[in-house]
Amino acid sequence: MNIFSFTAHFGTEEDCRLHFKSLRDKEGVFCKGCQGQRHYWLVGKWSYQCKGCGFRTSLRSGTIMESSKLPFLVWYKTMFLMSCTKKGFSTNELQKQLGLKRYEPVWAMVHKLRKAMGNRDARYTLQDMVELDEGYFSVSSKEIERGKGTRGRGAKGKQKVAVMAESTVLEVTETGKQDRHVRYFKAKVLDSHQSEGINELVKECISEDSIVFTDKSTSYVDISDLVELHITEKSDAKTTKETLKWVHIAISNAKRTLLGNYHKIKRKYLQLYLNEFIYKLNRRYFGEKLFDRLVIANITGA
Numbered sequence: 001m002n003i004f005s006f007t008a009h010f011g012t013e014e015d016c017r018l019h020f021k022s023l024r025d026k027e028g029v030f031c032k033g034c035q036g037q038r039h040y041w042l043v044g045k046w047s048y049q050c051k052g053c054g055f056r057t058s059l060r061s062g063t064i065m066e067s068s069k070l071p072f073l074v075w076y077k078t079m080f081l082m083s084c085t086k087k088g089f090s091t092n093e094l095q096k097q098l099g100l101k102r103y104e105p106v107w108a109m110v111h112k113l114r115k116a117m118g119n120r121d122a123r124y125t126l127q128d129m130v131e132l133d134e135g136y137f138s139v140s141s142k143e144i145e146r147g148k149g150t151r152g153r154g155a156k157g158k159q160k161v162a163v164m165a166e167s168t169v170l171e172v173t174e175t176g177k178q179d180r181h182v183r184y185f186k187a188k189v190l191d192s193h194q195s196e197g198i199n200e201l202v203k204e205c206i207s208e209d210s211i212v213f214t215d216k217s218t219s220y221v222d223i224s225d226l227v228e229l230h231i232t233e234k235s236d237a238k239t240t241k242e243t244l245k246w247v248h249i250a251i252s253n254a255k256r257t258l259l260g261n262y263h264k265i266k267r268k269y270l271q272l273y274l275n276e277f278i279y280k281l282n283r284r285y286f287g288e289k290l291f292d293r294l295v296i297a298n299i300t301g302a
């Protein structure tokens, strides 16, 4: 979708509301009163009414827009801007594009969308063969000085992030050459240097019957207990290019994107920026559908 077709479809507040309603109807509306799913639509009130108990649910209620006072049109423009580029926008830039006076509501809206993106991706568990490695991301140094950042292998202003990629080895039958077919990614900010952090992450993100590839770092000692097979290789140029190829590509792309767009990122918000990067990476073949998917994340990702 480009700016012209966006404006043609979503020129008014009502256009956006009707589109939002049509997607929300498909996802199903749950009554907060009785958990019922059957509703009347109250025309003109932009609300659902439960057929069981009469409880009313506004179009925003239960979605990530619930407590926002910004019009649907502003949310739609933001979702369009966030989904139309691979890179994304800084909140300052979005505020300018939206022509809004206040920064805070824009900031809150964008972070809610990033949170919803993370919640959507949390529904998937990585399977089959998984590459796992850690990257060190630059975070705002003020945070580090206040002692809030964890120090990555002694590096100042760096935050450790675990990155995972589903990556299945394929052999091209004609040539016998091996390649890796890559699907979903995950990136999680690690709070400590202890191996428990990684263990929890593996349990949460990777299916038990997977094969996990890492380098020989000591923080990975327990992984073999948690999955089918844990294969370690020493960190060298060959491993980087082959065994951990995709996870390394993701780490360097994420660093470049985050640094290029946001300049300085506070440690406590790094996960949210990673959510957006990974969400788009996982949907890299969605094309125009990415916008609708983001609206669905808005409906179901609260």
Ligand SMILES: [Zn+2]
Pocket: 031, 032, 033, 034, 035, 036, 050, 051, 052, 053, 054, 055
């Ligand atoms: Zn009800």
